[in-house]
Amino acid sequence: VLQQGFLHKTKLTENGKKIRKNWTSSWVVLTDLFLFLFKESSAKMSTTTAGSSTGTNKPELCVDLNGATIEWAAVKSSRKGVFQVSTLLGVQLLLQDEDETNAVVWFNEIKRAIQRLPCGTKGSNIFIYSLMKQGSRKNKLGRTKSTKVPFLGSTEDLTAVAPGSSRERQDNLRDKLRKFFVRRPTVDSLVKKGIWKDEPVFGCHLSALCHFDGSTVPKFVQQVIQLIESKQENMKADGIYRASGNLSQIQKIRCQVDQYNWAILEIEDDVHVLTGCLKLFFRELKEPLIPCPLFEKALQATNYQGPNPERIRRYRDIVESLPTENYDTLQYLLQHLLKITEYREHNRMHISNLAIVFGPTLMWAATVSNNLALDMMQQNLVVEALLNNYHNIFNR
Structure with a gap:
């Protein structure tokens, strides 16, 4: 977790369609790859999780930072400290904090998180898809049967149990994701090895x-x-x-x-x-x-x-x-x-x-x-x- 705290948020567009602004307060958690928005703070979530296993700590929104952009959006709202996060999936999200200094801290932390992501990757969704495909090989399928492997969107909860799947399979997927996030190389190390190179036009000197x-x-x-x-x-x-x-x-x-x-x-x-x-x-x-x-x-x-x-x-x-x-x-x-x-x-x-x-x-x-x-x-x-x-x- 790189940053967490309360912010005001509202969606501008989703799937390319405009949405009427409706400001609400959310507990925002920034990680290396995602921006999670919860209805409750981490303290309330930990209490709920300890008392039951109903999964009430699911995020109401999960923003994939891979390929996303961030910019200040003072002209889009009369509020102070407003900035916009736009994703490749067509989601445009306004985030705001009354404390402009805190808003600038959030802006820079999210911007650095986006810049650390290798621009050439196809995104975390494809990685998740490949993991699920590998897991499905364990179950042999008859020639007369067909199966569909679900493709998880960035807003779906990975902890949810899909119909017909076992809890062990979900735990295995979660473990693989956790290991991947921990062991994935930094951009600096990729640059030193010559794997990560400047783009020909964008992002160069x-x-x-x-x-x-x-x-x-x-x-x-x-x-x-x-x-x-x-x-x-x-x-x-x-x-x-x-x-x-x-x-x-x-x-x-x-x-x-x-x-x-x-x-x-x-x-x-x-x-x-x-x-x-x-x-x-x-x-x-x-x-x-x-x-x-x-x-x-x-x-x-x-x-x-x-x-x-x-x-x-x-x-x-x-x-x-x-x-x-x-x-x-x-x-x-x-x-x-x-x-x-x-x-x-x-x-x-x-x-x-x-x-x-x-x-x-x-x-x-x-x-x-x-x-x-x-x-x-x-x-x-x-x-x-x-x-x-x-x-x-x-x-x-």
Whole structure:
């Protein structure tokens, strides 16, 4: 267990269908692979389990973190400290804590849990399926009979006894799962052995990608931005960059682009999917576009209380110290975002709104801060200042 405690939760979508928001309080337990939501706390559950064996401690929801994404969702609720977890199965879940500092702690713990999962795996469901298939071999079946092996969804309870199965079989499955979770290798060990490698486009180092593309701005970034700007209806789309695109389609494009199938971008007609891909690209970089060593310096420039020209000079010094690839890519992105604001009467995306979206996406600290909520607010102010003073800061 990595983290546990009470959070408010509500579903936005399930199986691709929108659900009316209904906030409830749940006891949330974060593990390496799953996010469990219970109606009762662990103390109540342990008392109930000790008193009876009726299985009342089953989670009301189990979220598979493999392939999931997490992002802040302040625009989707008037509450404070709201963030969204989206899964490959089409579930979009809002989690919230009135204590914004605690919400940031939860956000970072879940984000780290997601990042530790190997992106190339087919998920825990397939592993469970294979275990059940192995167990079924023990029972010889006649040629005239047919059998169906149940495929467990991420929200099903593994402790439940299926019709016609024995308690021993369920215990055996549970033991195998427990051993697998304990013995599975870490991402660091897989990297050292050369098994786990960077993806060709997503999740790599910006300098390496630019070197491969033969440009100081990644080919993916250029193509996506050009496609967005190619249609005026895209630029006028309500809540562009704020609204979330279809997660499964975003992941499909990610996999295709990593196989250099660029044609997948040309046939995508949902602007929110394209913007979601662009945000995901910057979030997945091995090092943020504004590198970690410059994080504190950028916050200091934000907190500077002196004359505005001096503050702009400090921002210019930070930008000038960026590697060429980072400088050109940041400049290319900010030029695009300024074009987005030209249609603010239609898309309702002002500079401050774009800064909220891209603040945590373009920069983050190398280590966890003691005041994450304050740092996150200042990250937004850095991006807002870069957009407001673009022509005074970028003058190469």
